[in-house]
Amino acid sequence: MSLTLEQVRRVAHLARIEISEVEADSTLGHLNEIFALIETMQAVDTSGVEPMAHAQDVAQRLRADRVTESDEVAQRTAFQAIAPETEAGLYLVPKVIE
Template structure:
């Protein structure tokens, strides 16, 4: 598939982009290059190839789920203006 300069101008109009004649020709070349690349990718035989989540067969190394910090909740709530039942009280902003 290749675009004509008129089609490029129509696309630019739909996108609300003002393009000059020379910009339309340059853009036509870029868009046609993209379409050629897409056609090459679609021509590749992918029968029997399973979809992959990532281009490389990698997995993440997971660390142990261990507590690394002390519980400082009481210290944080001690400096809060108002708390109740372990919750922070804030001014009402929606009536």
């Protein structure tokens, strides 16, 4: 597939992009090169290749899901001591939706 100069101008018009004749010619060349590359890639036989989520077979290292605070009640109390209003361990905030 290759584009024509008129198609490049039409796409630029639809995208509301002002494009000069020199830019249109240059863009036409670049787009046709991209389409040629896509056609080359589509010609490759991938019938025996399994789809993959990532190009490298790596596993993400995650930290252990464990409690790191020794006294969470004291920590919460310290945080809530500076809050304007709290009740039953919860922060009270102004109503924003009526």
